Amino acid sequence: MEPKEENNIRWDKLEEQLDQPSIDPDQSGLTGEERGVLLFFKRLRARLRPLDPEQSFPVEAGWDHLKQRIGASGDARATTVRFFSRRFAAAAAILLLLAAGAFWWLASERRALPAAGIAGNKDSVQRADLPPSGDVQLVLADGQKLSLGQKQSITEKNGVAIHATEGKLEYAKSDNRSSELLYNTLIVPRGKKTQVVLPDGTKVWVNAASSLRYPVAFTGRSREVTIEGEAYFDVKKDEEKPFIVHSRNADVEVLGTAFNVNAYETETLTTLEKGKVSVKAKAGSLILAPGEQAATEDRSGLLKKTPVYTRLYTGWKDGELYLEDLSLGRIADQLSRSYDYEFEFTDASLKELHFTVDMAAPDNLQAVLDHISNTTEGLKFTVSGRVVQVSK
Numbered sequence: 494m495e496p497k498e499e500n501n502i503r504w505d506k507l508e509e510q511l512d513q514p515s516i517d518p519d520q521s522g523l524t525g526e527e528r529g530v531l532l533f534f535k536r537l538r539a540r541l542r543p544l545d546p547e548q549s550f551p552v553e554a555g556w557d558h559l560k561q562r563i564g565a566s567g568d569a570r571a572t573t574v575r576f577f578s579r580r581f582a583a584a585a586a587i588l589l590l591l592a593a594g595a596f597w598w599l600a601s602e603r604r605a606l607p608a609a610g611i612a613g614n615k616d617s618v619q620r621a622d623l624p625p626s627g628d629v630q631l632v633l634a635d636g637q638k639l640s641l642g643q644k645q646s647i648t649e650k651n652g653v654a655i656h657a658t659e660g661k662l663e664y665a666k667s668d669n670r671s672s673e674l675l676y677n678t679l680i681v682p683r684g685k686k687t688q689v690v691l692p693d694g695t696k697v698w699v700n701a702a703s704s705l706r707y708p709v710a711f712t713g714r715s716r717e718v719t720i721e722g723e724a725y726f727d728v729k730k731d732e733e734k735p736f737i738v739h740s741r742n743a744d745v746e747v748l749g750t751a752f753n754v755n756a757y758e759t760e761t762l763t764t765l766e767k768g769k770v771s772v773k774a775k776a777g778s779l780i781l782a783p784g785e786q787a788a789t790e791d792r793s794g795l796l797k798k799t800p801v802y803t804r805l806y807t808g809w810k811d812g813e814l815y816l817e818d819l820s821l822g823r824i825a826d827q828l829s830r831s832y833d834y835e836f837e838f839t840d841a842s843l844k845e846l847h848f849t850v851d852m853a854a855p856d857n858l859q860a861v862l863d864h865i866s867n868t869t870e871g872l873k874f875t876v877s878g879r880v881v882q883v884s885k
Contacts, residue, residue, distance in 0.1 A: 627682045631655075631662065634675035634709065641687070651675055653692065653709045663690040664709065675709040681722070684833030686809070691718075694729035695736065698810040702757070702830040723755045725810045728768075743789040743796075744773045752781075753807045757830070761789045764806040772796065814854040814861065821846045821883070824865070832858040834876075839884040846872075 506523055628642035634649060641662060647655040651673070654665040662679065681687055683702045690696055692710050699705050703722025711734060719739040728736045730749025738745040740756040743763065750768020754761065763772050765781040772779055772787040775794025781787055786801040808815040809831075816824055822844030825836035831854070838844055848865055855861060862874040862881070875882040 627685075629682070629685055629687045630680040631657070632678040632680065634677065649675060649677070649709050651709060655709075661688045661690070664692045666692055666694070674712065676706055677709055678704055678706045680704045682833070683830050686831075691716075693731060693734075696727040698725040700724060700809055700830070701833075720754050720756060722757055723753070723809075725751070725753045725807055727751045742774055742791050742794060743787070746771045746773070753803075753810075755806065759791045761791075762806065763787045763789075764801060764803055766803050766807060809854070812854050814850055814852050816848065816850040818847050818849055820844060821848060821865075824848060824850070825881075825883070828858060828861060832861075833879065834858055835880045837880060837882050839882065843872075843883055843885060 503523075628640040631639045631641055631647075633639065633647070634651075639645075639647065639657075641657045642659065644658045647657065649655065653675075655677075656663045656665070679687070679689055679699060681699045681701060681703050686698065686700050688696065688698050689705065689707075691707060693716060695716070697705060697718075699720075700723035703720065703724060705718060705720055705724055707718040708716075714734060715737055716731070716734050717737045717739065721741070724738075726736075726738060726747075728747050728749050728751070732748055736747050736749075738747075738754055740754055740761045742756075743761045745752065745754060745763050747768060747770045750770055751766045752768070752770055753764040753766070755764075756762075763770065763781065764786045765783055767783050770781050772781060772789070774789045774796050776796055779787060779796055779798050781798065784800055784803060786799055786806070788797045788799070789795070802817075804813070804815055805817055814831075816827070819827075822838075825838075825844070828834065829836060846869065848868060850861070850864060852861075852864060858881070859876070862876075866872045866874055869885075871885045873884050875884065
């Protein structure tokens with residue numbers, strides 16, 4: 494029989510962190526299992542809170558109900574709940590009970606979710622049906638620019654075949670051994686994102702307001718590309734040809750792995766999901782393990798490594814909009830790129846409001862604005878053309 498393992502969940506510690514804007518692994522004193530429980534509960538509350546400001550998720554009741562269901566003692570604030578299970582089963586059971594607690598609350602109060610994931614405060618946003626932004630463009634080696642809004646096949650001057658469909662570009666594998674390197678550049682405008690399969694089979698998801706420059710065929714001793722903006726890389730393993738991603742202030746070298754590079758702001762963020770990468774900058778280099786992120790500052794070239802929840806930085810690739818405890822100013826910057834709108838704030842202090850958003854990324858901006866506005870009484874978004882005015 495497999496030995497049983499004892500798992501301790503310190504509810505008093507979790508309650509202390511419940512209303513904190515973020516979880517600091519170094520300062521919170523929580524175990525990895527406890528951080529997972531707390532993060533799940535926060536996400537659950539963030540999903541339920543936008544339903545109606547007057548019918549927000551009852552944190553105390555839900556929390557106490559959860560502890561009672563797990564089997565806490567008669568004291569609702571017992572500091573430790575002990576139970577036995579196979580390895581990791583405890584964490585899974587807790588997550589299921591959290592979901593059950595939410596279902597219990599919804600069912601007992603007879604609340605209903607708005608259709609299509611859009612919150613119900615219809616007066617907070619003035620609607621506007623607007624055309625999409627420009628198409629994704631491919632710049633060939635000779636400088637010719639092609640719009641990729643429809644299905645087409647292209648042949649580069651070295652004979653490499655390129656197949657384009659809406660949302661995806663794929664290069665045929667080539668045995669071309671020409672010493673001349675021909676480069677293509679993929680330009681993704683605001684409001685769009687796309688995927689490209691490179692000649693070696695590496696898959697790259699390119700986010701809005703970004704560009705990727707790469708050779709049409711990898712003929713040298715390395716595979717090197719350059720990113721401006723943001724992209725997620727799932728690199729085809731080739732031990733004889735390392736894959737190198739150049740960004741504004743850092744280089745990432747890998748053999749085969751999956752990672753995200755964000756070079757929008759004044760620092761470059763490299764987030765590793767699987768494998769191992771080396772990040773190099775002016776101030777030195779470091780190795781990342783899965784679940785770690787390297788931040789490289791533009792001016793100093795300094796490197797800093799921290800553990801992160803990778804979904805925060807890679808969810809966009811899978812059609813998720815997941816923002817944890819971000820200021821409205823930074824959220825506006827991200828939405829500007831993703832949906833091709835400009836934001837104007839009537840009061841600069843509104844930029845400092847913090848929100849958590851966890852939803853499937855909708856096709857239209859209004860759904861996101863509704864979701865945010867329903868978490869803060871009086872917050873108003875007014876859309877005129879491609880400009881969003883934020884007021885209160």
